[in-house]
Amino acid sequence: MTVAAARALGDGMSCFVGIGLPSTAANLARRTHAPGLWMIYESGTLGTVPAHLPLSIGDGVLAESADAVVSVPEVFNLWLQAGRIDVGFLGAAQIDRYANINTTVIGDYADPKVRLPGAGGAPEIAASCGEVVIIVRHSTRAFVDRVDFVTSVGHGSGPGDRERLGLRGRGPTRVITDLGVLEPDPDTRELVLTGVHPGVTVDEVRAATGWDLRVAPDPETTPEPTTTELSVLRSLTGTGAR
Amino acid sequence: MIAPLDEAIAELVHDGDTVALEGFTHLIPVEAGHEIIRQGLRDLTLVRMTPDIVYDRMIGAGCARRLVFSWGGNPGVGSLHRFRDAVTTGWPVPLEIEEHSHAGMANRYLAGASGLPFAVLRGYSGTDLVAHNPHIKTVVCPFTGQELAAVPALNPDVTVIHAQRADRAGNVQMWGIIGIQKEAALAADRVLVTVEEVVDTLEPVPGQVVLPARVVDRVSVVPGGAAPSYAHGYYERDNEAYRSWDAVGRDREAFTRWLADLTATAPAATPEGTAL
Numbered sequence: 001m002t003v004a005a006a007r008a009l010g011d012g013m014s015c016f017v018g019i020g021l022p023s024t025a026a027n028l029a030r031r032t033h034a035p036g037l038w039m040i041y042e043s044g045t046l047g048t049v050p051a052h053l054p055l056s057i058g059d060g061v062l063a064e065s066a067d068a069v070v071s072v073p074e075v076f077n078l079w080l081q082a083g084r085i086d087v088g089f090l091g092a093a094q095i096d097r098y099a100n101i102n103t104t105v106i107g108d109y110a111d112p113k114v115r116l117p118g119a120g121g122a123p124e125i126a127a128s129c130g131e132v133v134i135i136v137r138h139s140t141r142a143f144v145d146r147v148d149f150v151t152s153v154g155h156g157s158g159p160g161d162r163e164r165l166g167l168r169g170r171g172p173t174r175v176i177t178d179l180g181v182l183e184p185d186p187d188t189r190e191l192v193l194t195g196v197h198p199g200v201t202v203d204e205v206r207a208a209t210g211w212d213l214r215v216a217p218d219p220e221t222t223p224e225p226t227t228t229e230l231s232v233l234r235s236l237t238g239t240g241a242r
Numbered sequence: 243m244i245a246p247l248d249e250a251i252a253e254l255v256h257d258g259d260t261v262a263l264e265g266f267t268h269l270i271p272v273e274a275g276h277e278i279i280r281q282g283l284r285d286l287t288l289v290r291m292t293p294d295i296v297y298d299r300m301i302g303a304g305c306a307r308r309l310v311f312s313w314g315g316n317p318g319v320g321s322l323h324r325f326r327d328a329v330t331t332g333w334p335v336p337l338e339i340e341e342h343s344h345a346g347m348a349n350r351y352l353a354g355a356s357g358l359p360f361a362v363l364r365g366y367s368g369t370d371l372v373a374h375n376p377h378i379k380t381v382v383c384p385f386t387g388q389e390l391a392a393v394p395a396l397n398p399d400v401t402v403i404h405a406q407r408a409d410r411a412g413n414v415q416m417w418g419i420i421g422i423q424k425e426a427a428l429a430a431d432r433v434l435v436t437v438e439e440v441v442d443t444l445e446p447v448p449g450q451v452v453l454p455a456r457v458v459d460r461v462s463v464v465p466g467g468a469a470p471s472y473a474h475g476y477y478e479r480d481n482e483a484y485r486s487w488d489a490v491g492r493d494r495e496a497f498t499r500w501l502a503d504l505t506a507t508a509p510a511a512t513p514e515g516t517a518l
Contacts, residue, residue: 044266057318059479072422073351077348119343124345151369166367166388
């Protein structure tokens with residue numbers, strides 16, 4: 001999953017990075033095929049090249065190695081909102097067929113079953129980056145027919161919604177999971193399974209999805225991680241986890 | 243200007259106040275939060291973009307009636323269990339929440355610091371945050387006709403921040419990840435800055451931010467006052483402390499023991515601003 005996410009990042013792109021899997025994937029990309037990846041963390045570090053993975057969004061290693069360290073209003077208003085970031089990386093607790101994301105509550109807002117951390121920078125990343133890549137583990141708990149709370153807008157309820165809402169970026173272009181890859185249908189904007197990771201069957205993915213998942217006519221199989229990708233990943237995380 | 247932490251808190255923070263302790267992962271005024279707990283302050287509206295473990299502790303100690311925030315978690319670790327407990331079960335006291343995005347909070351502070359009544363931003367559109375927060379509205383741009391989100395200025399009664407250094411007159415110098423601290427300080431009625439040290443002369447540092455003494459009410463010398471967060475150039479983030487808070491915060495009894503230990507200890511302030 002992390003390797004597939006890293007491959008979604010092109011050399012020279014500017015990337016708004018969140019902590020966790022997105023950060024691991026972006027750092028892997030920068031150490032392999034995308035040495036010119038320009039990483040921004042919401043704590044205000046622009047163009048950071050951390051020597052090791054940060055545990056938190058504001059780790060000192062991010063500031064030490066950055067081109068510039070700016071204030072939070074600057075990073076959100078002048079860099080993100082102004083449309084200067086090519087790709088945003090987001091995680092999710094729940095995601096629906098139109099790639100809308102919930103990181104706020106499971107259950108009713110006023111009386112939640114589980115209270116999650118909340119929005120953070122995600123709504124603006126989802127609204128303003130050129131495109132969004134979502135990384136989430138595949139299960140029926142996460143892939144739900146309807147998210148309990150729309151924290152960040154993906155493709156709303158279908159074609160034309162982002163435009164109507166005044167959201168400028170293209171929205172989610174890829175959802176990468178531990179089982180495969182989903183992409184929005186160009187016409188309906190509904191997520192379609194376009195790829196599976198080695199050893200995973202389409203039926204397994206459908207069983208882990210909480211709606212009747214559409215599948216591309218001939219889904220690709222993700223190429224195996226290379227030995228370089230795996231060794232860099234191990235050096236970053238101390239494990240070989242995909 | 244320079245006062246011990248317990249005196250500064252007693253003087254500047256009162257029951258029922260709107261209080262912001264800001265710091266974006268870096269320079270979090272943790273010891274000041276502990277002193278607010280020791281003094282048993284109640285009914286506070288706590289404001290902070292990223293309420294982390296210091297707010298978890300203040301909420302668990304019953305200081306807060308209301309929380310205004312945009313992301314509430316233990317960064318890199320998981321949930322804030324005292325916060326969750328207060329929101330979902332009302333223990334030890336019910337906690338009202340007002341929830342924004344980071345951009346919304348940043349712009350609320352910016353408007354407050356600018357002396358404007360509200361801020362505009364693109365964003366929020368299509369999210370359920372709008373339906374659950376009456377403080378997010380829309381305005382139409384008088385020039386282009388575009389609809390934009392509007393959020394009210396945030397003007398805390400008191401803002402508390404931590405910084406690396408101050409001079410004896412109360413000019414404050416900070417550097418590294420500077421988050422929203424300057425805006426939060428300039429938006430507030432009263433400002434307390436805890437610092438690692440007081441020096442006779444502030445030597446310039448690349449990328450520094452200086453808060454002039456005229457916008458600072460009290461400076462307290464609290465070496466290590468941001469731990470387990472960090473102070474760039476002084477000490478590193480104690481990641482293990484964040485991880486180990488998870489077990490304490492998760493369990494009401496373990497938390498109650500932690501609280502008893504905290505209130506039994508004296509504030510970690512030095513009485514006068516001696517350079518260390």
